[in-house]
Amino acid sequence: MFGFGKKANKLDGIDVLIIKTVEAKNRNFYQVVFPSVLANDILSMLQKLEKSKMNQQEFLGEIGGFRIVTHLEAMTNIDILDDADLEARPVHIEDFANILLRRLEHLEESGKMEESEDMAFIMGELTMLRDGSYVPQN
Template identity: 85%
Template sequence: MFGFGKKAKKPDGIDVLIIKTDEAKNRNFYQVAFPSVVANDILSMLQKLEKSKMNKPELLGEIGGFRIVTHLEALTGFDILDDADTEGHPVQIQDFANMLLRRLEALEESGKFDENEDLAFMMGELTMLRDGSFVPQN
């Protein structure tokens, strides 16, 4: 890609998505980390959510209107150089999925978002991510 050295074996690495949020109060971006072995599935699911009509601040809260700006693949490690800055800390995919899922569940319960196939699909995928059944446990 850019000649940053040898890429780790995909199953052994960690992928990180940098997700930009325009409306967020506490963060301008999230770094979302997950095992490289499931990167394709997670990336395609989050890209589907990014392009969907659900990706609005009034539906997803401060994460709404997000854009995936960078996908770092198969990292073998990283250092956090500013411990005080929350944006410098990657969020595990389980925690990110839980934030999104709580918001979608609240919308569903309040009746603000009609149930449809996209909502059911996203909630199913996010539930698997939150519960860890999507990501292999070591």
Template identity: 80%
Template sequence: MFGFGKKAKKLDGIDILIIKTIEAKNRNFYQVAFPSVVANDVMSMLQKLEKSKINQQEFLGEIGGFRIVTHLEALTSYNVLDDADMEAQPVQIADFANILLRRLEALAESGKLGESEELAFIMGELTMLRDGSFVPQE
């Protein structure tokens, strides 16, 4: 019974990751937003990708070499104060996953990435994030 209200709020909230890029042309960082209810799955996959040999600019483009610097949990709201700055607006997880997935699919089709369990896992997780399979449909 204790802490039930806190758990319920977490499930209704929004998590935001701040992901720093090494040498991106258009951004120094990405804010990636996703429902708190899928936070464990999203964090697990992105941390695995962060530590992976795939996390290089030659594979992921300007996102390559990223590192997760902050995880904000169970927010009930956020305000974007500078609409003109594209870094101020969080990117939805489906869009972020789509960016990564398109890049990896192109590399896989061209044969530049060998097949591995790690790559298959990451691409499967990104596909679910892109398609909304992680998010419970209500």
């Protein structure tokens, strides 16, 4: 971890996860942004998905095989310097959760996904993130 300058108040900032994809056609990485106050829970849930056997392209599409490579904490500002580059634009956690959730729901409906406590937990968390009803665990 690097100590670049002074961090913002954790409650007021936003966090960014840089998520690298294996062989996505449109993106090599995603910048996923969310309120810093939710960071521990979101990072924990996405790490659980990252380590699961569902983290493959056959299950998650272009995001499959992802790796979380960087976590930037409590930022107060993000400037996009190249509007034409899709990867320059951060993806809000609600949108990222929706992408993942749609894939997992499709797998569940088609019977290709095994039911497990971990997957039920992840899908529940993604649903709350997508719907904006996420409450951090204390």
